[in-house]
Amino acid sequence: MTNDPSMPLANDAPLGSGSESAIEPERYEFRAPAVHHFGLQRRDFFKFLGAGVLVVCALKQVAAAQESGAPPPGGLGFGPPLPKEISAWLHVGENGVTVYTGKVEIGQNIRTSLAQAVAEELRYPVGKVELTMGDTQLTPYDMGTFGSRTTPTMNLQLRKVAAAAREQLIALAATKWNVDAQKLKAVNGRVEVAGTKRSIAYGELVAAQQLTAVIPADDPLIPPAQWTVEGKSISKVDGRDFVTGKHRYPSDQTLPGMLYGKILRPPSFGATLVSINAPSFDLADNVTFVRDGDFAGVAAATEAAATRALNALQAKWNEQPQISNSDLFAYLKGNSVDAKGFEGAQKYETGSVDKDLAAADRQLHQTYTVSYIQHAPLEPRAALAQWSGNMLTVWTGTQRPFAVRTEVAQATRVPEEQVRVLMPDMGAAYGGKHTGECAVEAARLARAANAPVKLVWTREEEFTWAYFRPAGVIDVAGGIRNDGALAAWDYTNYNSGAAGIRTFYEVPSQRIVFQPTRYPLRQGSYRALAATANHFARESFMDELAHAANMDPLAFRLKNLKNDRLRAVFAAAAEKFGWNRAKPAPGHGFGIAGGFEKGGNVATCVEAAVDRESGFVKIARVVVAFECGAIVNPENLKNQIVGANIMGIGGALFEKINFAGGRILNAQFSKYRVPRFSDVPPIDVVLLDRKDIPPAGAGETPIVGLAPAIGNAIFQATGKRLRSLPMIPNGLNSA
Amino acid sequence: MANVIKLHVNGGVQVVSTDPRASLLSVLRDQLDLTGTKYGCGEAQCGACTVLIDGHPRRSCITPVGTAAGRQITTIEGLEQHGKLHxxxxxxxxxxxxxxxxxxxxxxxxxxxxxxxxxxxxxxxxxxxxxxxxxxxxxxxxxxxxxxxxxxxxxxx
Structure with missing residues (x-):
């Protein structure tokens, strides 16, 4: 998060003296269980890793407890027992450097950026840093890879671990050569005596050593201004494995004797299995049939055989009446959940909203809606499960391998210690793979079949049985004075979520409410959570207010905005776009929107071109200015920003889940339109590098400005205000 | 019913026993362990399964393996030549x-x-x-x- 004291709202802090409980922005990130203690002891480490120097990063409170013990942490040799709660560790061995972290690579490129962090501090070639990630047996517990937390947390922790390892290596060399450590420096994998040709490779230095260190909290770090590896555009460390097809994703895993699984799905959500008749299967297909309550599935020698077996099952289901998407928004408005605490409504209120709204020179009331959409990662859920006695190993694609371990252990009724979950770098997630359904299903089939079972969800299954980005209804009322100053702000979000719900504009009287409701589809995290919906509503409404005030939309925003970081990105985007210089051609419109979330600040300008006859909308160009503190890898940051905006085009313009009777009606790419090559406008990215601010994550926030900027541009071009996401699923003329 | 089918893949010859209606994608991945070709949709909408058949791009997820018999199939694994990337x-x-x-x-x-x-x-x-x-x-x-x-x-x- 930001260190900027001028920031009016830190999204991971309580929202101040609101009249009820503080708003919990991350409510749709699945909550984490208690930290799981890690079992490996010092001797196990070296047995497994070989000789060398081991540096572990203890969680803060544990590190403090360690300090009360006799030997000082960070000291050489056999100090106190290793802390139980560890976030990462690094091993410098005779054959190389390996880092262990529970974070996972899902396309956001942290395998590279974390390697950079280690290389920077350890003074070691970046391409030679090995990362073992997301393996519940080998890596420390990690809550999960979500919330743009890797860069602000794990990046920092690995830098500290690597810096400590570097100092250990220098100390080793000092002892070996009997020279003052001050005269030594670490360069490119070697310790050398400054100003001489005397040097030794790390591998040689650690031979036959078994040294451990627990990093102290105040280890010196190289300041961003002096970075030589971080802050640079390092190419994907294992890029060659991807362009040659060698990389093995979760769905590419195989084992000898492996069977293929298929799951019998209910015809509609909530349907219960009344009866099932399993016919006699073809012996050659080697079919195993499993039924356990409403769960039914098959495993067979080939995928085709599994499909045949599945199709042969005769099941009777008891279906429940369900609402359809045409009833959705009325349903959400009419089904508030009245609960206490985390499950209930959350509210922030200051000033006198009703009075100031009534007294304002102009008032405006609007309602915005957001449809359900799907992440649709190109690799669907996949798992390979193998039982060996009571021990279970599962390779699966997930953002939360440790949570999946818990889920699988509970579902299969074995202790967690007997379950190992491995996460091979996967084909993306975007917040959509927090859960372990597929791993559980594969594990159940594998146990029944007494053989390894691979299960890869079909696209239809992924579109239907994964979870969705929550739909929502957002009511906003605002009051302004004649000079364009905001006087009152009344905002309620039904169901879609609380992330990014607070306004960063200066408003003396505010009431901001997140109202949970009953909801018809399974819903969960999606890139940027509800910040996309809340920015869409807020920044569209700000545009409506600006027009009501007869002010330029940018000038209106700046009049009501004090936050310097946000002002800076607005200024940078407007400058690059030519907001104040250029005027849109006939049929074209300019739109601007911006915001703050998860330590990142974004401003987005869009030029939309509308063909009045056909209603065809073309996004002519996009400018995105982004600032998330010190930049770790500029090219990768740009890649994330451009990618988020391209993904955002879908949710802004045409992506929408259609459902009725508990069935998804467009569970295929031929019926659910996602952005393609021809949808992509020129996107200019302006990066603001704040070396004085610790780096924040950037996988999510860049997406939030796009939809409102497009809507605002379409309004300027046509006078038509679009208040529903997606805005034009069937073209502008039917919107 | 399973037939024996001769496939020319990445310059070599592979003999597989399969239903000729099975998708080329499933044969490449499950029988020949050429997992660089991906499943994404199963309806030729996403292109993740694209291979070359006689030099033409084809969606292997909807291509019956029988129709590829005797033709030159190139997958992602076959582009690199003698350690040199395409x-x-x-x-x-x-x-x-x-x-x-x-x-x-x-x-x-x-x-x-x-x-x-x-x-x-x-x-x-x-x-x-x-x-x-x-x-x-x-x-x-x-x-x-x-x-x-x-x-x-x-x-x-």
Whole structure:
């Protein structure tokens, strides 16, 4: 998060003296269980890793407890027992450097950026840093890879671990050569005596050593201004494995004797299995049939055989009446959940909203809606499960391998210690793979079949049985004075979520409410959570207010905005776009929107071109200015920003889940339109590098400005205000 | 019913026993362990499963393996020659044209075939030719740049 004291709202802090409980922005990130203690002891480490120097990063409170013990942490040799709660560790061995972290690579490129962090501090070639990630047996517990937390947390922790390892290596060399450590420096994998040709490779230095260190909290770090590896555009460390097809994703895993699984799905959500008749299967297909309550599935020698077996099952289901998407928004408005605490409504209120709204020179009331959409990662859920006695190993694609371990252990009724979950770098997630359904299903089939079972969800299954980005209804009322100053702000979000719900504009009287409701589809995290919906509503409404005030939309925003970081990105985007210089051609419109979330600040300008006859909308160009503190890898940051905006085009313009009777009606790419090559406008990215601010994550926030900027541009071009996401699923003329 | 089918894959000959109606994708992945070709949709909508058959890009998920018998099949694993990457592979690396990279094999195979038919395309022509391939991470501009880079190299060499 930001260190900027001028920031009016830190999204991971309580929202101040609101009249009820503080708003919990991350409510749709699945909550984490208690930290799981890690079992490996010092001797196990070296047995497994070989000789060398081991540096572990203890969680803060544990590190403090360690300090009360006799030997000082960070000291050489056999100090106190290793802390139980560890976030990462690094091993410098005779054959190389390996880092262990529970974070996972899902396309956001942290395998590279974390390697950079280690290389920077350890003074070691970046391409030679090995990362073992997301393996519940080998890596420390990690809550999960979500919330743009890797860069602000794990990046920092690995830098500290690597810096400590570097100092250990220098100390080793000092002892070996009997020279003052001050005269030594670490360069490119070697310790050398400054100003001489005397040097030794790390591998040689650690031979036959078994040294451990627990990093102290105040280890010196190289300041961003002096970075030589971080802050640079390092190419994907294992890029060659991807362009040659060698990389093995979760769905590419195989084992000898492996069977293929298929799951019998209910015809509609909530349907219960009344009866099932399993016919006699073809012996050659080697079919195993499993039924356990409403769960039914098959495993067979080939995928085709599994499909045949599945199709042969005769099941009777008891279906429940369900609402359809045409009833959705009325349903959400009419089904508030009245609960206490985390499950209930959350509210922030200051000033006198009703009075100031009534007294304002102009008032405006609007309602915005957001449809359900799907992440649709190109690799669907996949798992390979193998039982060996009571021990279970599962390779699966997930953002939360440790949570999946818990889920699988509970579902299969074995202790967690007997379950190992491995996460091979996967084909993306975007917040959509927090859960372990597929791993559980594969594990159940594998146990029944007494053989390894691979299960890869079909696209239809992924579109239907994964979870969705929550739909929502957002009511906003605002009051302004004649000079364009905001006087009152009344905002309620039904169901879609609380992330990014607070306004960063200066408003003396505010009431901001997140109202949970009953909801018809399974819903969960999606890139940027509800910040996309809340920015869409807020920044569209700000545009409506600006027009009501007869002010330029940018000038209106700046009049009501004090936050310097946000002002800076607005200024940078407007400058690059030519907001104040250029005027849109006939049929074209300019739109601007911006915001703050998860330590990142974004401003987005869009030029939309509308063909009045056909209603065809073309996004002519996009400018995105982004600032998330010190930049770790500029090219990768740009890649994330451009990618988020391209993904955002879908949710802004045409992506929408259609459902009725508990069935998804467009569970295929031929019926659910996602952005393609021809949808992509020129996107200019302006990066603001704040070396004085610790780096924040950037996988999510860049997406939030796009939809409102497009809507605002379409309004300027046509006078038509679009208040529903997606805005034009069937073209502008039917919107 | 299973038939014995002779496939010419990446310059070699493979004999498989399979139902000729089985998808080429499933045979490549499950029988020949060529997992670089990906499943994405099963309805020829995303391009992740693209391979070359006699030099033409084909969606292996809807191609019955029987129809590929006797033809030259090239998968992503067959592009690298004697340790040297194909110019399109090199260009994808140079332009960092990937994030999760699950679509990359299909993108590269489609691009390789396209550049044979149009060695120096414009950006619009590239976008048109690649329209059937989905990248959910949104790396499209980098993919266009990579294909242009590869085309320039092709005309220079």
């Amino acid at each position: 110019p399109v592979q090199e260009a994808f690396l140079t332009e960092e044209a990937m994030q999760c990279a699950y679509c990359t094999s299909g993108m590269i195979m489609t691009a390789v075939a396209f550049l044979k038919s149009n060695p120096s395309p414009t950006e619009e022509e590239i976008a048109h030719a690649m329209e059937g391939n989905i990248c959910r991470c949104g790396t499209y501009p980098r993919i266009v740049a990579a294909i242009q880079r590869a085309s320039h190299q092709g005309t220079q060499s």
